[in-house]
Amino acid sequence: MTPYEVESLEALDALLARPNGSFHHARLQGLELRQRERELLARNDFQGVVVLGGGITKPLAEHLRHHGAVIFEDDPSLPVPSFRSALYGYAELYDGLLEAGYEHTPDARAYHWSRDTTLTGDAYATLQRAIHDDCISDALAEWVEGRVVVGVMGGHAVQRGTPAFEDAARLGARLADAGATVVTGGGPGAMEAANLGALLGDNDALRRALLDLAGEPDFARSIDAWAATAWKVRSRHAPAVSHRSLGIPTWFYGHEPPNLFGSAVAKYFSNALREDILLAICNGGIVVLPGAAGTVQEIFQVTTRLYYAAEPGPPLVLVGRTQWTETVPVWPVLEALGARSPLGQSIHLVDTIDEAAQILLTPSG
Template sequence: MMRIERRQGAVVLRGAEHEAPTADQALLDSPEPDWQHNDPWRVLRIQAEFVEGFDALSQLPSAVSVFGSARTTPDQPMYKNAELLGRRLTEAGFAVITGGGPGVMEAANKGALEADGLSVGLGIELPFEQGLNAYVSLGVNFRYFFARKTMFLKYSRGFIAMPGGFGTFDELFEALTLIQTKKVTHFPVVLFGTEFWCGLLDWVRGSVQQGGFISDGDLDLVTITDDIDEAVAAMGLPNGSVG
């Protein structure tokens, strides 16, 4: 009988223990009466998570992160596109990083692995554990979203966002914010799937840009395309130069 489980770092939680709060939830909930004793210990756990991530990924070659929906199924065109994208990125000399889950993430990892590339998955503890997909060759599981996000940004040459939900939007807008504020430089961002993304860009141009909330050149940070070769070319070259 299959039992629902999730991982919390090196710990596997099943049954009644599965209902325990995730690490992020425990951290972000209202302060506990005994916070003076609990939160300092969390700092050590967070520190260890950064050390583990840096150690695991320190020798990673130039890499590109691919984001997209975990709900995309293998029979859908976007799954096939993500699989081909993972292959093309590998052939161009990049490692491929995803969130390690199913859907678009699985497809990009599959394309990279089957092209004999380095296929990386950065997993996250969730109430209902998905686990890393079978096509990840180097996987790291995180308790905390902010630690995981740091790894995506530190070890990626650029981002390619395929159709997805809130998680994809979160990663996209965080990257754009860091680029806009020059916290990161030379960091290309591609939106793959014009039909999906055009409505968002129309809103940004019509409500955000015309309202004066961003500068006119800020949308130059993004390439939108349906062409896999164009998406890969936008990442530049693995040695760091931009095409």
């Protein structure tokens, strides 16, 4: 029998309602099994079952093992659970922010754990981080399945209250209002703005949010104040729509806190894995706003994909002619590569976010 994942208590309840034998080869991932202990203790059909993290009591674990299950328990000493079945939400990563400050949140603790020099070369720590990132990738694939995903890349140094921040927010709003899921690198600056705009849409709530955020323009001055302002905005304006805005940050850049405006957050320990997946899921195209080294890296990563593709891929739109032809002159390189490959039919250089949005939202690209 092919293994299959059970990632919610509702799915577990559906299995419990079936005849004996239905549990064979199930993967129970990140479930609070203590809430179904009585029902599980009443069964013995667990051959080939694998329990991946979650909550479990000692008697239940012994019962499952006795009847054929393999159990991998979460390590409570770790800052975030390794076996998880869903992406993060902002409230989970920033838990404790308003009471104790950013340094006491799971996000900050995970960063410090990942940078702990005493764990360098520790096979156990490396394994836990790899398991975590694999679970995030699995959850992310399920989250974006069947959706048009458009990436917005740009610099982390763009400050709230500036025209560049507002432009990125308007771009995110326009793309999401047209039905796209907007994905960014999940950090501050242009990434935060695009996630904010996508989450709220082009409306009065977005305009008020932009004004509210401008009071704390830069995370470099105080992550506590920067994040607390965003928390208040998110709490006040949180919409019911759940798949408009996605952030994919990394603990590799620990000095850059994740923004709070993704409908969901896929946070990775491995930046290499995160970068590759972030660009790979953008089936609706990518807009690149002005940025520095990290943004340039993303341009050439996606360029490599488009250059070696058998046919033209989704649009890659660079915004800012002066930025990309003079300040950081990558555009001539893209043109030269595009002259010899399908890349040439995918790349665009424009001056405004309105032009970028028009290219991405035109069916022909």
